[in-house]
Amino acid sequence: MAVVASTRAGGCAGGASTNGYNFHINEWGTNNRKLRLEWTDQSAGQGCQSLATAEGAVPVGRWAHIAFAFGPDGSLGQAVGAGETAALFIDGKLVASRAGVRRTPQAGGAGVIGATTDSQFGFNGRIADVLALSMPATEVQLQHVVAAGPAARFRAVVKQADAHSRVTAAFLLFGAGSKGAAGGRDDQSAVEFEVLAGPAKLSKRAAAQAAPEGSSDPGPEPAPGLPENIPPPPPRAERVAVEPDRFDAGGNQWVTRLVKLDPSRVKGTVDDADALADGSFSDDISKEELLRSDEVGKGRAEQIKAGMQFVWGEYRSKAWGADELRPRSGTSQNNWGGMAFTMIDALDTLWVMGMYDEFNEATEYIRDHVHFGVPRTVSVFETTIRGLGGLLSAYDLSGERVYLEKAKDLGDRLAKSFATPSGVPMGQINLQSGQGHNSGWTGSASILAEVGTVQVEHRYLSHATGIPYYGRKAENAIHALRKHPQPHGLYPIYISPQTGQPTNRQITFGALGDSFYEYLVKVWVQGGSPIQGGDRVFRDMYDEAMQGLHDVLLQRSSPSRLQYVADFNGAQPVHKMDHLVCFVPGMLALGAWTAAGTGGAQHVQRDLQAAKAIAYTCYQMYARQATGIAPEYVDFREGADIVVPSRAPFYILRPEAAESLYVLHQLTGNPIYREWGWKMWQSIDRYCKTKHGYGAFPDVRDVSRPADDRMESFFLAETMKYLYMLQSPDHPISLERYVFNTEAHPMRRFDHWGTNANVQDWGFAAKAAQAASKPAPKAGLRGAGKPLPPGMAGAVPNVGSDPF
16 A cells, blocks of 8 residues: 555544545555545444555556545536545546545544555655645546646636635645656746635655554565666765865864764773773864874775775686675685675675776676575575675665665565564575575574664665565565564563564673664664655664663773673673674764664763763773784673683674774764774784685784685675775765665665655745745656655655546
8 A cells, every 4th residue: 555645544443533535546455556436434334445556556667646536426427326425546547435424523633645644655646746635626627737747736726716716725745847857847846836715724744664563464465577667766976075164164074973972971982991981082183183193094905905806806717796795715605595795795895995997796696696596595684784785785885786686686585584473583484495494503582783784785776676575575674673572672582583582681792683773773773664664763763772771771891991892691790792792882883873862862872972981992802902903702700801702702803893983983083993994904914815705803912823725705895895995085885875884885775765855854835935936856767857855755656646
């Protein structure tokens, strides 16, 4: 269902909330393109009376004018009955009618464009302009309306109406040209918002608001291949230089609004060990220092890029098309199903570093040789974050359609993992047969981090294809968890796919739990959902979990009082911290930066200070080792601070610390994070570099050990990318426009998908005038016109509608 206009809540249960009407496209759980009008007849106890067209009535691939009307029997040119006549129109032609209708009108409140009044069944298409009347429109009148065009629709109706007719409201959502003509009349300035019969009651409630739990039906499985008309891709991301005046905003960062500690919390500088450990060091840096940092950063970035060029050259010559390159032996291995995972995972790194020739060569290989219907069982989590995320990011940056085609094919296969009683996905899936299962070592439970780390990718896939199915499946997995709330908002690591309930009590921000919490805030940052709008639900869960982190897990070492995030075994804290936990500083900073208007707004300073303190601890995990490289995890022992256990002295090229340094540098502008990151890169380059690449290091305590013959694809996808962007002052990615998935694949935030005004922001006269000044969207694919704002590209692309 895609609701165009509504004055009632969803469902047929009856009661005051369902008085009124729903005007929508598609019947429940289908994409059958029926135009349907529903209303309530309380006198007969009927919660849902309806009128519908035949299947396929709403055209695809062009703009269509759709309308409905209620009027006294006979007023619409129909047979006289014992009540009203309901009528449906497409392109000014009467397509269905029903006489003798009895209905219970809405008692009061505002109508809604694009959703029901309780924010269900958001419209996933394009609405160009809307006209609401206080009269029953006839077929003749509507034909004049259609012919008049958006700028003169209300005048056309008034001209055809009798003396008693009134235009209640007319306003523009996008601009002229809603009939889909390639040029469209350039008459936006003539568009007006008028109220001729008292205050207008229409308002738009954004479909991106959180939908009630369990309200989103994913619908049928999508057909193979891309829809005939998909939403245009976001604008191509070019390599650009940073504006010189960015320093006037207060720091050498890529955002226009920094987040900093209040002066009352600042206790020292970066030269003060106590302030570093406490996160209370100042971020106030002079403009001259910032400029010097940029100049030094440019040279460092080029050295990191040289490392990427070396690795890519070896991969191209020794393992082209393989999942991984063995960096010591110069051989290859296909341990991820033979789907070129290193290539796919590294695509956006090539783009960000300006290695366009290499990117284009990889594009040709992927187009011709990469296929996902392999008879092999793979990790849903890893295949989503590396494969699906890599393809979607490459599509976002380049606009190359082949990446979206491949991503949809892979997404179709991965979506079968959600076929469980609770909607919680299985951890493993056979990409050919679609059979899913969980590993025996988890007790057949799903893993928290895997359940909660698929939403950014699947929501983006829905946004890019216009098919809500993927995002709804992924969001519903979180709704399944919310049915079983946990103390402090902290969820145990094993989840039953049958019930959605935890099966153990262990809590961690490290392995098996980590990115669940990361995606709670990143879905919020990603923005208004084109499907059910679960982003606010995620933010609320994030804020609750961050309170739990501070209350239960955040600890201090002795004697240095380093802050760290402990595990919890169900009874008490466990004083260890994985390298994986080093994503937390970046997450906390991102959450603080985006907290306005949320429950987390009161904790911005707390979370920012904790982010800075934990980032320093992560840096110390590197700096205190003989190699300058951090181990897989550390213990915190009384009187000894950081201790490397004999069980985990290795480093497998992990990126989490680099990620947090990048985010903190972007959001605070403090060059200290560049300094820490550069020392980390120098150590990695010195001890992990091999003849053919970079290998995992077996013992960070021993400088005499050679690197191992294993290089994970995430080293190219994440570690090198974050360290490069940390140093480079002129890369094309900004946190104001992008959100990174947990594999460091940047994807456009929905509020920056295109250049048109965000339709979630419209109101009455002022907003309508603002929208009228912007170019109209045009039908077609890439190059045909500007892409649509977020939230309006979806299941019925290129269908415009004027509900009456």
